[in-house]
Amino acid sequence: MTTYVAAMLLGLGPGAVYAALGLGLVLTYRASGVVNIAHGAFAMYATYQYAELREVGDLVLPVVGLPPRIHLTDTPTFGLALSVSLAMAALLALASYLLVFRPLRRAQPMMTVVAAVGLTIALQAVAVVQFGSDNRFLAPVLAQSPLHLLGVTVPSDRLLLAGLVVVAAAGLWAMSRWTMFGLATRAVADDAETTALLGRRPGWIAATNWMLAAVLAALAGILVAPISALNPTSYSLFVVPAIAAALLGGLSSFGLTVAGALGLGVAQGFLLPLQQDVGWLNQPGLRALLPMILVLAVAGRRGTLIPGRAAAAVVSVPLPVVEPARRPLGGLLLGVPVGVVALLLLTGSWRLGLERSLAGAVVCLSFVVLTGYVGQLSLAQMSLAGVAGFLLARLEGELGVPFPIAPLIATFAAAVAGLFLGVVSRRLRGVDLALITLVAGVAIQEAVFGNPLVTGGLAGSSVPNPKIFGLDLGLSGAGFPRVQFGLLALSVLAAGGYGVARLRTADLGRRMLAVR
Template sequence: MSTEQILAFMMLGLGYGALIAGLATGMVVTYRSTGVINIAAGATAAYSAYVYSELRTTGTLVLPPSIPLTADREPLGALPALAIGLALAAGLGVLQYLLVYRPLAKAGPLAKIVASSGVLLTVQAVIVLRWGADPVAAPAVLPQAPVDLLGVSIPEDRLLLAGLVVVVTALLWTLYRYTRFGIATRAAADSRKGSVLLGLSTARLESANWVIASVLGGLFGMLAAPTTQLQPTTFTLLVVPVLTAALLGGFSSFGVTVATAFGLGAVNSLIALFQGQPWFPKVDGAPLPGVTELAPFLVLAVVLYLRGRALPDRLTAVAPPMPRAPRPRHVGPAAVVGAVVVVAALAGLSFDWRQALINTMLGAVLCLSVVVTTGFVGQISFAQMAVAGAAGYVTAAIGTDANLPFPLPPIAGIAAAVATSLLFSVPARRVRGLQLAVLTLAGGVAAQRFWFGNPQWGSGLRPANVAPITVFGTEISPSHSFWGTESPSSGFGLVVFVALLGCALLVVRVRRSALGARMLAVRSSEAAAVATGVNVGAVKTAAFAMGGLLAGVAGVLYGYNFAGVSADRFGPLTSIAFFGVAVLGGVGTVSGALVGGLLVSQGLLFHAVTTWFGIGPDYQPLFAGLAVILTVIGSPNGVAVSVADGARALRETWRRQRRRGVTATGES
């Protein structure tokens, strides 16, 4: 391996680095102007790239309705297709701001990042419905002829992309530092009320910034698509290196953000070079997978931990608004009624509804883990599915590969989940809020590719089998008959319900305990909690341990439910979706977790929609994304809390009317 090879591969990484830089600078723009970390940036850029590719190949504009722009669907030229793609990107930016983020202008960061996850799920679902999940070859925009540079042959488009990024970065720096628009944007970001008093239109400023960010993403998405694989998940998961670049740039510095992006591009390309070397670790003769995804996570974890603080500074001493976490009431009667309803449903429902009920209960268990880590302590974590996956894979290894009897496999799996969650609690002592959300998202991607996708200690491309539960020679599994029911069995459904009931009662007890009070104190203000004698680090560690235990129970049950585990089931996008439905239900309450279980994919609500209205399961991700957006706008505290508040208001109204009636009767 010569110096020329290293230099050549670093140059080849310019295309990937330019794509990251374009998306990251757009993310900096949206954050500086509206406080939104747009995790859907990769998905919206992918949509622009798909539209450009469709125009170049068939001359059809997808809005998503297909509109032929040329006779006999002849391909459109590069420049017209590029111009249409940029106009579409600008329109997407305006729509996102007006329909999603402007209504959330006064909401906290949690609501905004959940709304962004809803946009991500929606746009990705539209892409998959229209173009499928297979890779699409994107026609080139820039020339790709090789250029000799310092004795190294580099495709011309890589150099042009790098040069364009430098020019755009300089223009953005000049725009936001010296122009009236840039100064007004900074003023509006510092104080919306003050900018209004000065006569500035914050809505116009924010809308213009969203247009700039979306156009940047669309431009570099279309230009860089030929240098990478145009596939929905590939573009969507670019959010991890994009967030890494933007976060290391402090969501403020364009120069540092772009430099970090090019560094990540060079590292990504060098890893591809090193994988072909004999010294690189191999698994079954193939290079060790997941190293590309592990690199940005390690960089991000080290830098954030070193830059982090044990306590927030004065400007962030008070935590942003979080959904309410009221004290649970009427737990005993609710548990009894729930038990009667579930047992009757497991005995009487048909097999498809019974499976939907089991999926709902499994989803509720995982949502409970989000309630503890986010609802009680305020730590935004996108790694809950990775924690659940750790439990599932360890259960498979202990029960199937080592052939150890029940209950050793689930105990080992849950212990692995707790240990994995505690690893995330280490940076949580010094990193908080949106930074922790970014770090855990990167950790989820790394876990999926480096651990779950590894054929040596994961399952690779094939699922890992999970041996069924066997107690005193009796099998309890979805396929084993119970009460004469067909698969999934009612007996397994009872096991899932008992686990859900135990987890729910555990969370209720925590919320009512002194530990729960300390958790809420930490969520409210870490500095104030320390002043009252609360050990913030110990409280966070306890919360992550408990969240890991709950996620581990969910991961173990998932493995038993599907008789196996695979990397796709525990991916970061699934984790984002679960986080979204947990917030939808009400992230501060146990009842919210139960509502979240109803909303999960293949749960009761979606099964009802697909069954009663004849809508195929392919549309479930689309409806999930739209549901996340609409609910977080209309009910920031979650469905369960809003319903409880509405019921309480109705009771108070009825009582007032009754008292008035009694008074009127007495007077008469």
């Protein structure tokens, strides 16, 4: 029992980070109606900035076209590193709001989700280029003295982190009720136009909340860095359990958000020793399923994830008209020969890039159907593609299922996984659907793709070259990257593109457009 108690108390550390990010999500949503999933990326970049200042005294700018590094001092102090890093987070949030999200305030709500995903990916890429992708551990900021509690001994920093986020939540609640700025923020959330008529500036109220949210996220990221590996991906994904906690609080309650976040952290900590004691639970990524379970519970309870405001959002830019494809066969007669000539003329990395683009375009066709025809957004498409890819490796590599039967089975399995995801989220639309598919995609990545029994571990999974009638259509081999694989990818893309074009005018396509 003491092992479980200790693990649960240790889980307060990650839970505190989820809570800080969740509080930021509540702030930005109340002020601007945006569920800003890029907060995790803000925290990640600010934490890297803190690490660089502490270790070498460099300011690292996330701006293309400027000197990437500016040496500030040879004797960096904690105060300098912390203040500069928090200022960096605030400026990132301000710039993203003014340049990206404010111009989208009257666009379709799901466009803000797309923008947040793009911003997250961009910051991750910048961090990889400037800091590398290896795990880093920072020196402790909070005291880590042993604390005896409930019969166990744990480092004091976990409880300090939890206490800090509780104090932050209480302060934000008090600010929202008893200060003019807090009251103005609540007014903006209810009716921005009327608030503006009363002399307040909704844009600057929202921008201030965005900066405050980013500072909270960055501070939590810096404080938790000594107990959690810092890398561009894992830090950005802290926002997923934070989303679950914020949705539990209806993106309005600071108290419920903190309670849900700390509860998730404690539950994930509880699972660690439980997995050791119960053999069938000892699966990688099992803890990542908890945020998805919480989100599904919220959706099942309410019938929606984001109450009220998302449904009533003022939208001045409608979705574009979906025109039927004119002469799709004519497009194929032009595009396919151009693709064939390009595959034959290009060599080396250029041909490989084209072949990867052809494969990626097949995935993009799924967005044409789901977003273009149905008007909904899924952030789990690449996870579903991964399900098919790893299953294909098992079917062809271990079971010896021949081509093209193995790809058809793998495709069918991915379709079943997509059907399951669609069934559990069938009552959700718009931003709600985007959020639940984001949480599901991360859960699949951690629980499925993190399992070495599925992926093959460090050795990875290899797929034998597809062969039909003795003809090798694989990518590897003499003349890598081989033209034959490019021709196969081009053929699949052409068939898929023609099918999607014809779907637009079929009965099913017209029903999709009616739903849209």
